[in-house]
Amino acid sequence: MSNVIVFCEHQNGNLKKGALELLSAARGSGLPVSALVIGPGANELAKQAFQFGATKAFTCESKDFAAYNSELYASVVERAIKNSGASILLASSSMLARDLFPRLAARVGGGLVSDCTELAFAGGAPRVRKPLYSGKCTAGVEFKGSGLKIILMRPNQLPVANPDSGKTGEIVPLDVAPMDLKTLVKEVVRGASEKLDLTEANIIVSGGRGLKEKENFKLLEELADVLGATVGASRAVVDSGWVPHGMQVGQTGKTVAPTLYIAVGISGAIQHLAGMTGSKVIVAINKDPEAPIFQKATYGIVGDLFEVVPVLTKEFRKVLQ
Ligand SMILES: Cc1cc2nc3c(=O)[nH]c(=O)nc-3n(C[C@H](O)[C@H](O)[C@H](O)COP(=O)(O)OP(=O)(O)OC[C@H]3O[C@@H](n4cnc5c(N)ncnc54)[C@H](O)[C@@H]3O)c2cc1C
Incomplete structure (x- = not known):
């Protein structure tokens, strides 16, 4: 049976709205749902994921993950996929995701559709639509084969379900072995004028x-x-x-x-x-x-x-x- 993992981005101690939309959609699919939260505070953030439908959360709390690094993140996401046995991965079509997931797709031999605006599940299989040619038309896309199906959804496209504050789940911490990184992010400076992405x-x-x-x-x-x-x-x-x-x-x-x-x-x-x-x-x-x-x-x-x-x-x- 298919199972879904939702890559949850977060900001200022909260899961981003895009992540809540994806968790809600995943819960609506009727498939088992897990979450993946990376960075300091991940275990605390996992509790929010449980309220929106995840029953299990893979977390990586290490401060090494405070700043995004594609090599590090790809390793931890790959590990979460192996541990969870997920066949479908949902993430917001953010700058980070558009950098990370093509690398992951190549690593695991998966299929990737980015910038989707519609998501539905038919018999456990995801179907998506995405705009083409600057929105002049849209394409319906299905996945072929049995590899990991990676779907990057534009935020603000799906409804957010009401949270169930009583719900908890299992937290599975992930460790990533030290690796020789080719690049190291030293500092991230946020644009002062941008209050919310x-x-x-x-x-x-x-x-x-x-x-x-x-x-x-x-x-x-x-x-x-x-x-x-x-x-x-x-x-x-x-x-x-x-x-x-x-x-x-x-x-x-x-x-x-x-x-x-x-x-x-x-x-x-x-x-x-x-x-x-x-x-x-x-x-x-x-x-x-x-x-x-x-x-x-x-x-x-x-x-x-x-x-x-x-x-x-x-x-x-x-x-x-
Ligand atoms: C490959 C490519 C990619 C591009 N990507 C983007 C993109 O991502 N985003 C983007 O925005 N553009 C993009 N552009 C540029 C785009 O073509 C336009 O040049 C740009 O959007 C124009 O910006 P504007 O509307 O602010 O300026 P203008 O076209 O100069 O329009 C200014 C408007 O302000 C109005 N105005 C002037 N004074 C007043 C006033 N006092 N009160 C009320 N109205 C007033 C005018 O009537 C006018 O309609 C791209 C272009 C190319 C070639």
Whole structure:
């Protein structure tokens, strides 16, 4: 019988929402579910995985795993797969996962589908869909053969089940033998402006060249603070050096699918749309009524962002704070 292992990414002492979505989907499959949590605090985080459907958690607490290293992580994931006998591995389609899992697939002779937006199980076999050509069409994908099936899902695509706070499970600590690493990560510096990973954010306020200069991003940060949103950006402003690349939404940036995406002073070039048309509600603010972003927007505000954004911030503050 198939069994599923969910690779759980975490941040600030909590499993990321993407991991909770995958655990919920795995539980819904009716197959046995285990979790894999790597890094300091893994044993504590495993308890969260139990509440969302895992009955067993493979953990690696070593501080050597605090910073991501593809060789180290591939070794520990391979060990978890062997111990669990898992035939299906689910992970969020994050930057980390897209670096790690092709290496793992090659090591274990498995199949890999990344960037999936739909996941279903038919008789224990996973079926996925993924967008192609910047979202112009989607492909349904099935796995062939008996090798490990690795599925990388975009976050914010699946529902999160209610946690069962009474549920516990078995924790299986994993050790990795010392190895000669070819690279060593000395330090990871997080982008100060990014409060929550864009790919996981429920609300995003994104700014484009219409903001005119770097300092005007403050307007978006104020609106984002009131809404509890994360700030994103178009490539034009990233290329201008106003904000870091980690904030870029689009074909060569991040693919996001929040409940609400507010595009401010963004024209809606095809490469930007490729990263955000999965958003549930899109609000566009642009002074040009012909801007292509309005073709994708659920609600459009034609106006000067320097007038519209402060009014929105003020009105939302009245209601929300
Ligand atoms: C290979 C490739 C990959 C790319 N990848 C990406 C990507 O990942 N992400 C991405 O975003 N782009 C990407 N681009 C760039 C993309 O083609 C566009 O150049 C870019 O998205 C434009 O950014 P923008 O909308 O901020 O700027 P602009 O296109 O200059 O639009 C600015 C908008 O602001 C409006 N505006 C101006 N002043 C105001 C005001 N006061 N009030 C309201 N509105 C105002 C204007 O009407 C205009 O619509 C890529 C391009 C290539 C070739």
